[in-house]
Amino acid sequence: MKKVSVLGVGKTKYGVLKDKTLLDLAVEAGKKAMDDAGITPEEIDAFYLGNYAGSDFINQNHLAPYVGAALGLRGNVSCTHIENACASGGSAIREGILAISAGAASRVLVIGVEKMNTVPTPKVTEFLAKAGDWEREVKVGYTFPSAFAMMARRHMHQYGTTREHLAAVAVKNHGNGLRNPDAHMQKPLTMDQVLDDTRIIADPLRLYDCSLITDGASAVVLGEKSLAKGFYKRPVEIIGFGQANDCFALYQKEDLTRFDSTIEAARMAFTMAGINPEDVDVVEVHDCFTIAEIMAIEDLGFVPKGEGGPATLDGVTSLSGKFAVNPSGGLKAKGHPVGATGVDQVVEITLQLRGEARERQVKGAETGLTHNIGGSGATCVVHILARG
Amino acid sequence: MKKVSVLGVGKTKYGVLKDKTLLDLAVEAGKKAMDDAGITPEEIDAFYLGNYAGSDFINQNHLAPYVGAALGLRGNVSCTHIENACASGGSAIREGILAISAGAASRVLVIGVEKMNTVPTPKVTEFLAKAGDWEREVKVGYTFPSAFAMMARRHMHQYGTTREHLAAVAVKNHGNGLRNPDAHMQKPLTMDQVLDDTRIIADPLRLYDCSLITDGASAVVLGEKSLAKGFYKRPVEIIGFGQANDCFALYQKEDLTRFDSTIEAARMAFTMAGINPEDVDVVEVHDCFTIAEIMAIEDLGFVPKGEGGPATLDGVTSLSGKFAVNPSGGLKAKGHPVGATGVDQVVEITLQLRGEARERQVKGAETGLTHNIGGSGATCVVHILARG
Numbered sequence: 001m002k003k004v005s006v007l008g009v010g011k012t013k014y015g016v017l018k019d020k021t022l023l024d025l026a027v028e029a030g031k032k033a034m035d036d037a038g039i040t041p042e043e044i045d046a047f048y049l050g051n052y053a054g055s056d057f058i059n060q061n062h063l064a065p066y067v068g069a070a071l072g073l074r075g076n077v078s079c080t081h082i083e084n085a086c087a088s089g090g091s092a093i094r095e096g097i098l099a100i101s102a103g104a105a106s107r108v109l110v111i112g113v114e115k116m117n118t119v120p121t122p123k124v125t126e127f128l129a130k131a132g133d134w135e136r137e138v139k140v141g142y143t144f145p146s147a148f149a150m151m152a153r154r155h156m157h158q159y160g161t162t163r164e165h166l167a168a169v170a171v172k173n174h175g176n177g178l179r180n181p182d183a184h185m186q187k188p189l190t191m192d193q194v195l196d197d198t199r200i201i202a203d204p205l206r207l208y209d210c211s212l213i214t215d216g217a218s219a220v221v222l223g224e225k226s227l228a229k230g231f232y233k234r235p236v237e238i239i240g241f242g243q244a245n246d247c248f249a250l251y252q253k254e255d256l257t258r259f260d261s262t263i264e265a266a267r268m269a270f271t272m273a274g275i276n277p278e279d280v281d282v283v284e285v286h287d288c289f290t291i292a293e294i295m296a297i298e299d300l301g302f303v304p305k306g307e308g309g310p311a312t313l314d315g316v317t318s319l320s321g322k323f324a325v326n327p328s329g330g331l332k333a334k335g336h337p338v339g340a341t342g343v344d345q346v347v348e349i350t351l352q353l354r355g356e357a358r359e360r361q362v363k364g365a366e367t368g369l370t371h372n373i374g375g376s377g378a379t380c381v382v383h384i385l386a387r388g
Numbered sequence: 389m390k391k392v393s394v395l396g397v398g399k400t401k402y403g404v405l406k407d408k409t410l411l412d413l414a415v416e417a418g419k420k421a422m423d424d425a426g427i428t429p430e431e432i433d434a435f436y437l438g439n440y441a442g443s444d445f446i447n448q449n450h451l452a453p454y455v456g457a458a459l460g461l462r463g464n465v466s467c468t469h470i471e472n473a474c475a476s477g478g479s480a481i482r483e484g485i486l487a488i489s490a491g492a493a494s495r496v497l498v499i500g501v502e503k504m505n506t507v508p509t510p511k512v513t514e515f516l517a518k519a520g521d522w523e524r525e526v527k528v529g530y531t532f533p534s535a536f537a538m539m540a541r542r543h544m545h546q547y548g549t550t551r552e553h554l555a556a557v558a559v560k561n562h563g564n565g566l567r568n569p570d571a572h573m574q575k576p577l578t579m580d581q582v583l584d585d586t587r588i589i590a591d592p593l594r595l596y597d598c599s600l601i602t603d604g605a606s607a608v609v610l611g612e613k614s615l616a617k618g619f620y621k622r623p624v625e626i627i628g629f630g631q632a633n634d635c636f637a638l639y640q641k642e643d644l645t646r647f648d649s650t651i652e653a654a655r656m657a658f659t660m661a662g663i664n665p666e667d668v669d670v671v672e673v674h675d676c677f678t679i680a681e682i683m684a685i686e687d688l689g690f691v692p693k694g695e696g697g698p699a700t701l702d703g704v705t706s707l708s709g710k711f712a713v714n715p716s717g718g719l720k721a722k723g724h725p726v727g728a729t730g731v732d733q734v735v736e737i738t739l740q741l742r743g744e745a746r747e748r749q750v751k752g753a754e755t756g757l758t759h760n761i762g763g764s765g766a767t768c769v770v771h772i773l774a775r776g
Contacts, residue, residue, distance in 0.1 A: 078631035101490035243466035
């Protein structure tokens with residue numbers, strides 16, 4: 001299998017971007033990534049687009065050649081749209097890696113994009129719910145806040161996780177987001193603010209436990225590792241990856257407090273990389289809700305099961321902690337444009353490993369990991385990146 | 389790049405299948421393909437699902453793990469949904485090939501499925517139109533029948549193609565469909581019937597020039613060629629493939645009578661296979677409308693530009709002709725469950741090359757080609773298969 005490196009990264013600002021279309025966002029991120037890699041559209045020979053629901057949000061399907069043509073990709077370029085719910089971006093990165101590993105492409109552009117602020121919030125919730133089991137869950141009232149609320153309640157019951165533990169995730173990630181000029185949410189939070197806020201979304205989750213409805217796009221250029229040397233003093237290699245599945249519906253899960261897909265995808269990625277969780281300096285996890293970050297750092301093997309909450313409250317996952325989690329602000333503060341998220345995690349880890357993350361730089365970061373889930377964990381994609 | 393073979397194929401009956409859900413169809417086809425390959429779900433290590441609009445037709449996204457879980461795939465299996473409009477199935481096959489070529493999987497299940505008969509026909513037309521350019525075309529009245537009508541009219545103008553030429557495609561494909569027990573349409577047509585029918589859909593295209601609104605699923609198991617030997621006396625190898633893109637909207641095309649994406653994808657596939665169009669015995673092309681088959685056989689290099697109509701009328705593309713086109717009945721008579729079509733083309737060519745196509749068998753077929761397009765040609769995927 002050929003080794004694959006990140007040759008360039010780019011992204012738009014994340015937020016409620018009323019004056020930007022999906023096409024504007026995707027093209028901006030894609031151009032920035034190609035500029036960063038120092039290449040032109042003519043040098044790209046495969047393109048993967050991660051998007052969840054362009055069909056719903058903007059009535060547009062067949063999005064890969066739609067964006068590809070606008071970027072000036074033309075001719076012998078395969079343009080393929082990947083949809084794996086909130087893991088669409090991570091799966092798109094994976095397909096890009098495979099195209100290079102297979103020898104079918106030497107430079108691949110991957111863009112993740114979602115334009116969500118086109119409809120009222122209840123419609124957004126309905127569109128997102130299509131990533132759950134429509135017949136067996138959504139029709140009887142399932143939404144993602146309710147699903148993660150059940151996970152949180154069960155985690156509290158099994159492990160003694162508290163509201164303070166959840167709040168610590170929000171406070172940390174809002175703090176990190178303040179250091180990220182591209183983050184959607186630029187708002188400091190105190191523990192008291194999170195705990196005192198009375199807007200219950202789905203008990204025990206309250207307003208500040210939830211990620212955001214965000215417009216945005218992120219992009220990477222991938223290439224054979226042998227190409228990377230000419231590009232940067234500090235190239236970043238993808239040293240391991242894994243994508244796993246699990247049962248689809250929440251009611252089918254054996255244990256609501258863990259994602260087996262995360263455990264398995266991490267096992268695959270760590271095995272390929274030949275390293276252990278202790279070797280990782282910086283991590284971007286899928287904190288669609290605060291409880292999801294706690295579950296993620298446990299399932300990925302960074303802390304023992306049940307200790308995610310206390311570790312977060314103790315600062316273990318802060319920018320200066322033992323391993324930094326979500327330095328970008330995560331889905332919670334940076335925002336969660338669904339199809340973009342998995343790609344942006346790779347953008348952030350690349351910047352961290354290059355030492356270009358400015359105010360949110362994790363000092364001396366040499367190895368990083370991304371964790372992207374779809375639905376209530378039916379899909380998980382993990383990538384491990386390293387300098388060199 | 390590792391060589392890839394088709395280890396097993398399976399499909400449902402195609403038609404208006406009121407009592408089958410998308411899940412029923414996908415599971416049936418997937419199980420049949422695994423049975424045909426003689427393997428169990430535990431032996432599959434990657435799964436690609438081609439589907440166009442499950443989100444619209446059945447309110448279900450995140451379809452790959454949804455189907456994967458129902459098939460008993462669980463754990464270290466990547467389940468990924470590919471959407472490339474009407475080329476979703478062809479692109480899903482391609483990703484399966486790449487996963488094996490990259491060494492990331494040794495046995496891959498690919499299923500294409502679409503459940504379309506859930507809404508009234510005008511809604512179907514609206515959902516399909518999302519594969520065109522919604523902002524710049526659909527909003528001003530663009531639908532796919534109108535797009536292909538413009539191509540037909542221009543082809544008539546440039547090359548003297550006639551209504552009889554178009555009708556010959558319909559008559560041939562209905563005849564082939566009568567020999568395919570799984571085909572949606574089991575109805576013989578005469579030239580007079582096609583020509584006399586007065587139901588204009590989009591002039592010059594009439595009722596019998598158009599493909600069908602079909603429910604169905606098709607599946608293949610792909611594997612390293614080295615695995616194929618134990619499976620069959622007559623294994624089928626994928627000896628070449630190509631996927632190309634083009635401008636997205638119809639108004640951007642230089643010439644309405646050709647698909648540059650077909651020309652380029654075919655060039656890539658023939659180069660990889662090291663053969664020429666003359667070497668191909670049997671072809672499944674994307675005849676969403678009769679004119680599309682004529683354009684396809686020209687753009688693929690089987691006949692000179694402008695001679696697709698006369699060649700069809702002369703029987704060159706009949707079951708016993710120089711090269712057989714759409715022995716399955718094609719989209720026109722077999723039906724066009726959008727996301728399934730590109731996969732089913734590979735199913736049909738595999739059966740033909742194995743000599744298992746019964747009444748529609750092309751005698752002595754040793755090499756076959758599939759041609760799958762998305763939108764008005766913004767995507768084209770070509771695969772070339774051969775015995776051995």
